[in-house]
Amino acid sequence: xxxxxxxxxxxxxxxxxxxxxxxxxxxxxxxxxxxxxxxxxxxxxxxxxxxxxxxxxxxxxxxxxxxxxxxxxxxxxxxxxxxxxxxxxxxxxxxxxxxxxxxxxxxxxxxxxxxxxxxxxxxxxxxxxxxxxxxxxxxxxxxxxxxxxxxxxxxxxxxxxxxxxxxxxxxxxxxxxxxxxxxxxxxxxxxxxxxxxxxxxxxxxxxxxxxxxxx
Amino acid sequence: xxxxxxxxxxxxxxxxxxxxxxxxxxxxxxxxxxxxxxxxxxxxxxxxxxxxxxxxxxxxxxxxxxxxxxxxxxxxxxxxxxxxxxxxxxxxxxxxxxxxxxxxxxxxxxxxxxxxxxxxxxxxxxxxxxxxxxxxxxxxxxxxxxxxxxxxxxxxxxxxxxxxxxxxxxxxxxxxxxxxxxxxxxxxxxxxxxxxxxxxxxxxxxxxxxxxxxxxxxxxxxxxxxxxxxxxxxxxxxxxxxxxxxxxxxxxxxxxxxxxxxxxxxxxxxxxxxxxxxxxxxxxxxxxxxxxxxxxxxxxxxxxxxxxxxxxxxxxxxxxxxxxxxxxxxxxxxxxxxxxxxxxxxxxxxxxxxxxxxxxxxxxxxxxxxxxxxxxxxxxxxxxxxxxxxxxxxxxxxxxxxxxxxxxxxxxxxxxxxxxxxxxxxxxxxxxxxxxxxxxxxxxxxxxxxxxxxxxxxxxxxxxxxxxxxxxxxxxxxxxxxxxxxxxxxxxxxxxxxxxxxxxxxxxxxxxxxxxxxxxxxxxxxxxxxxxxxxxxxxxxx
Numbered sequence: 001x002x003x004x005x006x007x008x009x010x011x012x013x014x015x016x017x018x019x020x021x022x023x024x025x026x027x028x029x030x031x032x033x034x035x036x037x038x039x040x041x042x043x044x045x046x047x048x049x050x051x052x053x054x055x056x057x058x059x060x061x062x063x064x065x066x067x068x069x070x071x072x073x074x075x076x077x078x079x080x081x082x083x084x085x086x087x088x089x090x091x092x093x094x095x096x097x098x099x100x101x102x103x104x105x106x107x108x109x110x111x112x113x114x115x116x117x118x119x120x121x122x123x124x125x126x127x128x129x130x131x132x133x134x135x136x137x138x139x140x141x142x143x144x145x146x147x148x149x150x151x152x153x154x155x156x157x158x159x160x161x162x163x164x165x166x167x168x169x170x171x172x173x174x175x176x177x178x179x180x181x182x183x184x185x186x187x188x189x190x191x192x193x194x195x196x197x198x199x200x201x202x203x204x205x206x207x208x209x210x211x212x213x214x215x
Numbered sequence: 216x217x218x219x220x221x222x223x224x225x226x227x228x229x230x231x232x233x234x235x236x237x238x239x240x241x242x243x244x245x246x247x248x249x250x251x252x253x254x255x256x257x258x259x260x261x262x263x264x265x266x267x268x269x270x271x272x273x274x275x276x277x278x279x280x281x282x283x284x285x286x287x288x289x290x291x292x293x294x295x296x297x298x299x300x301x302x303x304x305x306x307x308x309x310x311x312x313x314x315x316x317x318x319x320x321x322x323x324x325x326x327x328x329x330x331x332x333x334x335x336x337x338x339x340x341x342x343x344x345x346x347x348x349x350x351x352x353x354x355x356x357x358x359x360x361x362x363x364x365x366x367x368x369x370x371x372x373x374x375x376x377x378x379x380x381x382x383x384x385x386x387x388x389x390x391x392x393x394x395x396x397x398x399x400x401x402x403x404x405x406x407x408x409x410x411x412x413x414x415x416x417x418x419x420x421x422x423x424x425x426x427x428x429x430x431x432x433x434x435x436x437x438x439x440x441x442x443x444x445x446x447x448x449x450x451x452x453x454x455x456x457x458x459x460x461x462x463x464x465x466x467x468x469x470x471x472x473x474x475x476x477x478x479x480x481x482x483x484x485x486x487x488x489x490x491x492x493x494x495x496x497x498x499x500x501x502x503x504x505x506x507x508x509x510x511x512x513x514x515x516x517x518x519x520x521x522x523x524x525x526x527x528x529x530x531x532x533x534x535x536x537x538x539x540x541x542x543x544x545x546x547x548x549x550x551x552x553x554x555x556x557x558x559x560x561x562x563x564x565x566x567x568x569x570x571x572x573x574x575x576x577x578x579x580x581x582x583x584x585x586x587x588x589x590x591x592x593x594x595x596x597x598x599x600x601x602x603x604x605x606x607x608x609x610x611x612x613x614x615x616x617x618x619x620x621x622x623x624x625x626x627x628x629x630x631x632x633x634x635x636x637x638x639x640x641x642x643x644x645x646x647x648x649x650x651x652x653x654x655x656x657x658x659x660x661x662x663x664x665x666x667x668x669x670x671x672x673x674x675x676x677x678x679x680x681x682x683x684x685x686x687x688x689x690x691x692x693x694x695x696x697x698x699x700x701x702x703x704x705x706x707x708x709x710x711x712x713x714x715x716x717x718x719x720x721x722x723x724x725x726x727x728x729x730x731x732x733x734x735x736x737x738x739x740x741x742x743x744x745x746x747x748x749x750x751x752x753x754x755x756x757x
Contacts, residue, residue: 009323009401011737019326019400026392026426034430037464038438041449049455126447139455145447149438 005181017183024187028194035153035198042146042205045139052139054210056132059124060147061115065207068111069199075104076196083189086172086182094172094185101192102165105158112155119144147206154202157195164188228631228728243328244731249314250629251335256302256310257698259342263297264691266290271653271684279671287670289353289371296358296376297349300383301342303614304472307479308425309338309390311621312418314629316394318722318729319412321403321738326396334389341383348375357668359469362450362461366442374443381436384429387475391425394418403721405740412720412744413502417482420506424471424478424513432468435461462524466517474513476610477577478506480617481548484570487620488552490718491567492559495745498551505544512541522593531590538588545581549574564716565639569620572647576612580605583658598668601661607654619646619697627711631728632704638696646693652686719745 010016046053082097123131124144132140168188171177177185225231229246232238239247269290273281282290313331317324325331348354354376356365365373398419402411439461442448450461481502489496496502518526518534526534552574561567583605586592596602626634656679661667665676672680714723725734742749 007328008732009317009326009328015400019396022399023327023392023396026395030388030392030426030430033427034434037431037434037467041438041460041464044457044460045449045455048457052455127445130447138453141447141454142449142456145441145449145454149441 013181020183020187021190024190028190031157031194031198035150038146038150038153039201039205042150045142045146046205046209049136049139049142050210052136053143055134055136056140056143056147057206057209057211059119059122060207061118062207062211064111064115065203068108069203071104071108071111072196072199075101075108076193078104079189079192083182083185086177086185087179089179091172091175091177094177095169098165098169098172098185102162102169105162105165109155109158109162112151116148119148150202150206154195154198157198161188161192161195164191226726227730228726229731230631230728232731241332243324243332245313245317245325245328245331246629246729246731246733248331248335249310252305252309252313252338255335255339255342256305259297259301260694262346263294263302264694266294266297267687268691270294271687273670274672274680275684277672277674277677282670284670285355286353288355288357288668289349291668292354292357293349296345296354296380298610299358299472299476300380301338301345303476303610304387305338305390306476306614306618307483307621308394308418308421308475309335311483311618311625312394312414312421312479313390315625315722316397316415316418317401318628318725318733319415319720320398320401320406321721321734321740322397322401323732323734325393326400327393330389331393334386334393337389338383338386341379341381341386343379344375344382345379348372348379351375359465360436360439361465362439362442362448362458363452366439366448366450374440377436377440377443381433381440384433384436387425388429391422391429394422395426398422403738403740409500409503410740410742410744411503412482413485413496413499413506414479414482416503417478417485417506420510421475421478423507423510424475427514428468428471428475431464432472435464435468438464459521459524459526462521463517466520467514470517470520471510471513473606473609474509476614478509480573480577480614481506483617483621483624484552484573485548486718486720487566487570487624488555489745489747490624490716491562491564491570492555493562493747493750494555494559495743495747496551497554497557498547499744501547502551505547508544509541512537512544516541516588519588519593522590523597535588535590539585542581542585545577549578549581563640565634565636565643566620566624568640568643568647569616569623572643572650573613573616573620576608576616576650580608580612583608596661598666599661600657600665600667603667604654604657604661607657612650612654616646619643622697622701624716625722626701626704627715628722628727628729630705631711632708633711633715634697634704634708635700638700642693642696642700645689645696649686649688649690649693653683653690654686656680656682656686717750719747719750 006013006016010019078097078101082094082101085093085097119125123129126141126145126148130137130141130144165188168185171184229244239251242248242251269282270287273279273287273290279287313325352372354369354373355371356369356373360373360377398411398415438449442451447454448456450456450458452458485496485502516534516538518530519538522531522535583601587596587602587605623634623639626632660676660679660683663676665672711727713726716723721738721740722729724738
């Protein structure tokens with residue numbers, strides 16, 4: 001064991017593990033509230049300007065969004081397998097699955113960057129350069145503010161998640177984890193799934209809802 | 216001829232094991248971090264107070280003769296932002312809560328000691344941004360940052376202040392998270408939930424609000440920043456945005472934040488009332504659950520800030536009723552404290568004087584809150600000095616009184632020294648008189664129609680305003696006296712025993728000041744909280 005796993009103020013390793021995962025769950029609650037604010041605002045404006053939002057969402061790339069959803073869901077699977085490998089103590093599998101999860105995360109971010117690039121080219125980035133045909137342009141800009149801020153916030157969380165995976169990779173290369181102690185893998189796993197769940201909500205409400213309406 | 220006494224070296228405790236700056240600035244000891252918070256928020260209290268002095272000086276005369284209206288806007292904004300985000304919200308939780316929660320539950324530290332230190336640094340980083348804003352011209356939006364004024368029109372340092380408030384929010388989130396996990400996982404053997412001191416219950420409820428509410432403020436301020444930076448935003452009416460939405464999101468945090476600023480005070484008062492009445496708190500579980508009820512109901516009343524903002528009448532009615540409901544758990548607490556006095560053997564030490572002050576002033580602040588929750592009355596007194604008086608009765612008359620009471624009560628534990636009782640009683644009296652003279656006239660001013668946030672006013676309001684300013688100067692003196700004798704006491708006051716008040720609670724069963732690891736061995740709890748009646752019997756038996 002290269003690092004002393006039990007901190008001085010805990011009596012047992014179980015107590016420490018319970019504290020760490022409760023800490024992450026509480027943190028995820030704060031994240032729900034954080035995203036909740038912007039989801040609420042989006043829901044209200046979607047209701048107020050239904051037609052404009054439907055028209056604006058037609059310009060989102062449903063194929064790239066769909067591929068990204070698949071990529072992210074797969075990364076959640078590899079994350080679970082990583083936690084599983086840590087629990088059973090197979091270091092090679094742990095390293096492999098952590099790396100695979102990180103790669104899938106990067107693929108997601110790459111595809112997202114391509115999507116953002118297309119939106120810039122099409123003049124759909126809010127601000128002075130915003131171009132949108134028709135009478136609904138004004139409120140369509142509002143839609144794109146939400147699109148960029150919500151997916152941007154999500155992408156920021158993905159970047160942090162990939163960073164955490166890199167940290168886990170470094171730790172497991174040093175052989176920190178063993179079947180009795182792999183709390184960091186589990187806790188980062190919780191975070192990764194949470195970021196995944198946020199996308200599961202973002203994809204339908206931005207790309208899919210109301211698509212069959214409007215022009 | 217002198218006799219040399221054989222002195223054993225003083226026992227090692229959390230203050231004297233090391234004196235290096237590094238041992239303080241990188242300490243993960245919850246007690247040292249509590250002291251770091253104490254020093255920082257005291258500093259901000261006096262900065263915020265200095266702005267209040269300027270406000271009260273300007274309001275001595277009806278004409279705007281000291282400052283321009285623009286400057287005046289910056290003064291009250293700086294006062295509000297500093298006092299709320301950098302003094303009141305961290306006050307009792309970050310200082311006393313940090314110091315006492317592990318001691319009260321028999322733990323060696325909070326669950327995440329490094330996170331605790333990080334939260335102090337985050338606090339300082341947020342404060343640095345806000346101070347930079349305040350001293351590079353200031354902000355003029357009021358502490359509420361209403362859009363679109365704050366996002367489009369204001370020419371002041373809104374961005375810097377917003378960043379400061381955003382960052383500081385994370386400090387509060389981390390503190391709340393740490394408290395919740397600590398209280399769940401680190402209670403001593405035998406310390407069940409319903410044996411916890413009410414101080415811990417109050418902080419649990421406070422932490423829930425910090426964790427659930429603060430992120431919403433963060434995202435709201437972030438959206439505001441987006442709007443201001445890029446000239447496009449979600450609250451901007453030019454693209455169909457809704458400024459009222461800003462108010463909804465803002466008050467969704469900022470009303471519960473009011474309870475962040477009062478619940479810990481209620482926790483302190485419960486401890487003091489039990490100790491100085493020598494009785495178990497009457498209705499222990501009612502008070503504990505009332506804390507949770509306040510935390511829950513507190514999230515359902517934000518709309519009462521928007522009765523005149525164009526909110527629908529139907530929504531206003533609902534919010535009005537829900538606001539009335541908050542009075543129930545608050546009243547439960549006040550009645551139970553009062554019932555604790557009944558047939559108690561009451562001692563009038565300084566902490567108890569502050570507790571009395573709290574109960575009376577909080578009751579006045581709370582009851583005038585009901586005036587404001589009433590739709591028709593609110594239309595009359597909205598944005599007048601009535602509301603200024605109301606929330607100062609809660610924040611200053613309530614929270615600051617409780618904070619002062621708590622500081623006196625636990626001062627012997629924190630520093631190992633007593634404070635001078637005579638001076639402390641005198642200061643408590645000065646603060647009480649100064650407070651009432653400052654803020655009671657403001658109820659009258661508001662009812663007569665003087666609006667808040669103006670630096671000029673009609674001549675007929677001058678008498679009451681001069682009274683208020685006179686009271687403020689008395690209040691200022693009242694705060695300076697403890698500042699002086701607390702500092703003095705660290706070197707010169709009598710050494711405190713481990714339990715000078717003969718108080719119940721685990722924090723009194725370890726030496727004053729406590730050793731770095733809190734307890735020589737983990738205590739085991741076998742009784743309910745506040746077993747004062749059993750303690751009295753023991754004394755009689757001896």
